[in-house]
Amino acid sequence: MNFTLSYLLEQTINGITLGGLYALVALGYTMVYGILLMINFAHSELFMAGGYVGLGVLKLLADPAIAKGGLSFLAPMQAFFNSGTAGFVALIAVTFLISAIVVGLMGVFIERFAYRPLRHAPRLAPLISAIGVSIFLQNAALLWISSKQLPYSRADGTSFVPAKTAFTVFGVSVSTMQIMIIVTSLLLLAFLDTFVSKTRIGKAMRATSQDREAAGLMGVNINSVIALAFFIGPALGAVAGVFNGMYYGSVKFNMGFIPGIKSFTAAVIGGIGNLRGAMLGGFLLGIIESLASGFISNAYRDVIAFIVLILVLVFRPGGLLGEAVAEKV
Amino acid sequence: MGMGNVRKYSALIAVLAIVAMVVTGCGSTATTGGTSAGKTVTVTIGIGAPLTDGAVALGKGMVRGTNLAVKQANATKEIKDLGIVLQTVEGDDKGDPTTGGNVATQFVSNPSLVGVMGTLNSGVTRVAVKIYKQGNIVQVSPANTAVDLTQMGNENYFRVCTVDSVQGPFAADYAFKDAGKKAAFVVDDSTVYGVGLADEWAKQFEKDGGKVTGREKTGDKDTDFKALVTKIKSTNPDLVYYGGIYNSGALLSKQVKEGGLAVPVMSGDGSFDPEWIKLAGAEAAEGDMASNVGLPIDLMPKGQDFMAAYTAEFPGEVPAAYDAYSYDAANVIIKAIIVAAKDLGADKVTSTEGKKAIIAAVGKTNFEGVTGKVTFDSKGDTLNKTITVYAVKSGKWVPVSK
Numbered sequence: 001m002n003f004t005l006s007y008l009l010e011q012t013i014n015g016i017t018l019g020g021l022y023a024l025v026a027l028g029y030t031m032v033y034g035i036l037l038m039i040n041f042a043h044s045e046l047f048m049a050g051g052y053v054g055l056g057v058l059k060l061l062a063d064p065a066i067a068k069g070g071l072s073f074l075a076p077m078q079a080f081f082n083s084g085t086a087g088f089v090a091l092i093a094v095t096f097l098i099s100a101i102v103v104g105l106m107g108v109f110i111e112r113f114a115y116r117p118l119r120h121a122p123r124l125a126p127l128i129s130a131i132g133v134s135i136f137l138q139n140a141a142l143l144w145i146s147s148k149q150l151p152y153s154r155a156d157g158t159s160f161v162p163a164k165t166a167f168t169v170f171g172v173s174v175s176t177m178q179i180m181i182i183v184t185s186l187l188l189l190a191f192l193d194t195f196v197s198k199t200r201i202g203k204a205m206r207a208t209s210q211d212r213e214a215a216g217l218m219g220v221n222i223n224s225v226i227a228l229a230f231f232i233g234p235a236l237g238a239v240a241g242v243f244n245g246m247y248y249g250s251v252k253f254n255m256g257f258i259p260g261i262k263s264f265t266a267a268v269i270g271g272i273g274n275l276r277g278a279m280l281g282g283f284l285l286g287i288i289e290s291l292a293s294g295f296i297s298n299a300y301r302d303v304i305a306f307i308v309l310i311l312v313l314v315f316r317p318g319g320l321l322g323e324a325v326a327e328k329v
Numbered sequence: 330m331g332m333g334n335v336r337k338y339s340a341l342i343a344v345l346a347i348v349a350m351v352v353t354g355c356g357s358t359a360t361t362g363g364t365s366a367g368k369t370v371t372v373t374i375g376i377g378a379p380l381t382d383g384a385v386a387l388g389k390g391m392v393r394g395t396n397l398a399v400k401q402a403n404a405t406k407e408i409k410d411l412g413i414v415l416q417t418v419e420g421d422d423k424g425d426p427t428t429g430g431n432v433a434t435q436f437v438s439n440p441s442l443v444g445v446m447g448t449l450n451s452g453v454t455r456v457a458v459k460i461y462k463q464g465n466i467v468q469v470s471p472a473n474t475a476v477d478l479t480q481m482g483n484e485n486y487f488r489v490c491t492v493d494s495v496q497g498p499f500a501a502d503y504a505f506k507d508a509g510k511k512a513a514f515v516v517d518d519s520t521v522y523g524v525g526l527a528d529e530w531a532k533q534f535e536k537d538g539g540k541v542t543g544r545e546k547t548g549d550k551d552t553d554f555k556a557l558v559t560k561i562k563s564t565n566p567d568l569v570y571y572g573g574i575y576n577s578g579a580l581l582s583k584q585v586k587e588g589g590l591a592v593p594v595m596s597g598d599g600s601f602d603p604e605w606i607k608l609a610g611a612e613a614a615e616g617d618m619a620s621n622v623g624l625p626i627d628l629m630p631k632g633q634d635f636m637a638a639y640t641a642e643f644p645g646e647v648p649a650a651y652d653a654y655s656y657d658a659a660n661v662i663i664k665a666i667i668v669a670a671k672d673l674g675a676d677k678v679t680s681t682e683g684k685k686a687i688i689a690a691v692g693k694t695n696f697e698g699v700t701g702k703v704t705f706d707s708k709g710d711t712l713n714k715t716i717t718v719y720a721v722k723s724g725k726w727v728p729v730s731k
Binding site: 003007010011014015017018142147148149151153156157158159163165173175247248249250252254255258289290293294297298299301 | 380381382385386519545546547550552553555556557559560563576580583584586587589604606607608609610611612724
């Protein structure tokens with residue numbers, strides 16, 4: 001094997017793509033932690049739900065086999081979505097929008113009925129409730145959808161996003177899919193960062209995160225701020241779930257578990273509770289995993305990723321960018 | 330401890346002893362009274378297979394094969410005359426050794442259960458077989474191909490499929506000599522089955538004169554092979570060999586082709602399933618190869634009869650890799666139950682004595698099954714060592730080896 005510059009570059013691009021997915025999921029963990037000091041264990045299942053909702057939407061909008069199977073009124077719409085660049089862009093945009101909204105609402109619903117009643121209970125109670133929700137969602141997908149791994153493609157086996165090379169740089173071909181993931185995740189991260197730091201609602205979120213009771217006394221509607229965090233986090237997780245399905249090619253009811261743990265790790269590396277930290281941690285973890293797999297051994301990728309976690313925690317216990325909610329007196 | 334305490338404790342022990350005597354007493358009267366002539370004895374066969382996680386498509390096929398055999402047996406005069414009603418119970422091991430151990434414990438504690446048809450995964454059997462041995466339960470696997478499973482002194486263990494030391498080299502010979510592949514990158518899924526098969530394959534491929542350009546491990550539930558594909562590509566192989574199961578292997582195949590490497594992926598019996606083509610997509614799967622134990626069903630000695638009965642029982646279902654083997658494995662157990670019932674009487678079949686007789690009878694198995702002649706050597710391995718290599722052509726698995 002010859003380790004050339006182009007090999008290093010290709011592995012780095014693999015890593016950035018993976019890191020973009022981790023960062024999107026990590027934001028959900030870190031937002032909830034920042035505001036409620038609670039780890040939302042059901043977040044990995046919302047990522048999974050995103051994958052399934054996305055597949056459902058894609059099939060309805062662009063799989064001719066569905067239109068033939070009785071839903072013939074979909075056929076003209078499918079003809080549009082399956083034709084040319086405009087149709088493709090519209091298909092992707094509609095898919096992400098619907099998946100993000102549906103899963104975002106699921107997040108709000110879960111917060112309302114599984115976490116809010118326990119807000120003043122001991123810290124462990126909502127944590128256990130979150131594990132319960134996680135198990136419930138996994139089993140719901142297992143029983144109501146399928147125990148099988150489902151291909152992320154049309155019934156005839158063609159992918160919704162064709163595996164095409166977008167451009168070649170230094171002999172490295174970068175695929176359309178990778179560009180889509182990297183650009184979308186960076187845009188969403190930048191948007192969220194601006195949203196939280198510049199807008200009035202963002203300010204309310206930061207205030208709630210610093211001191212929930214004081215923020216409430218100053219007129220911030222705590223319940224809607226928390227509900228908003230539970231909309232945005234899962235919505236971003238859903239985007240990652242759809243990308244995960246498209247990029248790797250399948251969905252399964254327990255697909256959220258490993259990416260969930262990795263993204264949580266990314267949030268911890270960056271400093272849990274800190275939005276920029278989650279993004280940094282996500283990209284860092286993705287790149288480290290990819291390079292470890294490429295230059296050392298695929299069997300050791302997780303070992304090396306978790307060694308990095310341990311090293312970060314030994315030297316910077318609060319994570320790379322520290323904890324945003326450390327000012328409680 | 331004072332005298333008062335001792336008295337209190339001995340009173341408690343006495344009470345417990347009486348309760349225990351009453352309970353066991355009731356139990357034994359029920360057994361002696363319950364099996365008079367004219368009544369039927371229910372005998373259970375356990376099915377240990379992955380049903381919600383792991384190679385689900387293969388696991389569900391195992392259930393269908395077994396249920397078909399049991400349904401047919403229940404309709405025969407021989408079983409009816411003996412006063413036996415056979416039934417099956419499913420145990421979902423998720424392809425995971427720990428869960429498989431729990432399934433085994435559950436099965437052993439089932440009083441009417443005398444034999445187990447399963448498991449799919451060699452790693453699961455390694456744990457489960459010891460538990461079955463303690464319970465005197467015979468285990469007949471349709472699918473375990475790890476070589477050492479019959480070398481561990483478990484006289485209750487048998488399998489109707491041949492092993493990786495036959496399958497791996499056969500597939501390697503085909504890849505090198507018939508398909509003309511000279512340089513292969515070998516990947517396994519870190520399970521007992523995947524590592525064993527990949528090792529056997531690579532050994533023979535190198536012996537034939539082929540070059541192994543690299544060797545890597547993945548996890549059996551992995552879906553992300555992007556970094557691995559970049560690595561594989563840098564070694565310029567003309568074939569990728571995958572030791573593992575279809576659900577990860579098919580995604581590896583898809584990602585290999587998406588990564589710009591136009592070479593086929595070859596795998597073993599765990600990947601020989603239509604799900605491989607569905608998950609990878611017909612376009613990416615085209616040219617991929619998989620070896621499987623035995624002949625294609627339509628070339629099997631009794632394949633036509635089996636398919637007729639199968640499609641009548643499960644309309645719309647297509648047999649996966651092990652349906653026919655599971656059917657034969659279930660029949661091995663059923664025939665042994667009949668032998669034991671004739672020797673000892675139907676009501677003794679589920680006793681320890683009966684279970685031991687069943688193990689002995691399985692060892693003497695000799696009949697023409699769907700997959701060929703079913704007989705075992707002294708260690709419990711089948712004497713039928715046929716392997717077939719299949720390739721994906723126009724979205725279907727087609728046999729390609731002679």
